[in-house]
Amino acid sequence: MSDESRDAGHADLLDAIESGEGYYLACENGHGSLPPQRICPECGSRELTQEALPEEGEVETFTVIHATTPSFAEDTPYVVAVVGLGPVGLTGQVRGVEPDAVETGASVRPTVVETETTGERTIGFRP
Numbered sequence: 001m002s003d004e005s006r007d008a009g010h011a012d013l014l015d016a017i018e019s020g021e022g023y024y025l026a027c028e029n030g031h032g033s034l035p036p037q038r039i040c041p042e043c044g045s046r047e048l049t050q051e052a053l054p055e056e057g058e059v060e061t062f063t064v065i066h067a068t069t070p071s072f073a074e075d076t077p078y079v080v081a082v083v084g085l086g087p088v089g090l091t092g093q094v095r096g097v098e099p100d101a102v103e104t105g106a107s108v109r110p111t112v113v114e115t116e117t118t119g120e121r122t123i124g125f126r127p
């Protein structure tokens with residue numbers, strides 16, 4: 001798969017999350033993965049179906065970012081979290097909470113945010 005089609009798939013996911021219709025891909029063995037995928041990364045199944053992403057998930061792990069690449073420079077400090085949503089883990093910036101207040105196990109909702117530095121859309125979470 002080319003980089004271009006991966007980007008297009010990612011943009012589709014952002015659009016879907018933004019309109020409240022986020023989804024993941026499920027195979028018949030119960031594995032979940034994030035688009036774009038054509039094959040289940042865990043078992044190689046090609047029978048992938050789109051399933052609605054749960055509206056709320058739990059912070060599994062997170063990192064407070066104080067220094068980063070220039071394209072995120074104005075966003076620091078910010079928190080990048082891996083949030084468990086059903087069978088998938090989604091990575092994104094946590095917004096609307098002080099970095100010190102983010103906790104493992106906190107409930108958050110996936111959303112789409114713009115980075116403060118470049119205005120690019122990216123996956124985010126809000127309490």
Ligand SMILES: [Zn+2]
Nearest residue numbers: 027031040043
């Ligand atoms: Zn699978």
